Amino acid sequence: MSHLSDHRRLARAQSPLVQLVAKTVELETTQSGLRGSCPFHPDATRGLYVHNSRFHCFSCGAGGDVVDWWMRLHRADEETAAAYLTRGASGDGADHDKKPC
Template sequence: MAQAQSPLEKLVAETVELQTTQSGLRGACPFHPDATRGLYIHNGRFHCFSCGANGDAIDWWMRLHGADEATATAHLARGTPGDSIDEHSNKPC
């Protein structure tokens, strides 16, 4: 049976290829060159063991798009895909 994705998992999956692990999901962190795939997602939180990036869906969107918390919160509340309409979405990872 397929497991439903959390909002964070959906956001991360837009930019990162994720693999299932025993404790959650794992992928290459987009915030630095990451050959070790040090990014982990578990219980609605992300953490990169290489660069230390961590947080929830709002933190992910803020960091990925260079936005402030109010912008990220408003964007996520609209349910808009993470890489669409905002002017911050043109910023490189």
């Protein structure tokens, strides 16, 4: 397994997606998971759904896991996102509340 895939796997295990999404999106509970307005485009329809460890926006098509969320939100590459999430989850004081660029 590559170094990057190890970081991604660790980030998924240590950084719960729902908690990360809830820091920037007001989520409501629905029958199919959690729903909110997608921060990646103007979203009056609240097309973003979070279920288990995945997110998907039915309006713009954005989707993925916690690493994909952080990459999109902060306009970062996969290696930076995975490394940031694993450092933050390990308690080094990383700021998960950072707003999008």
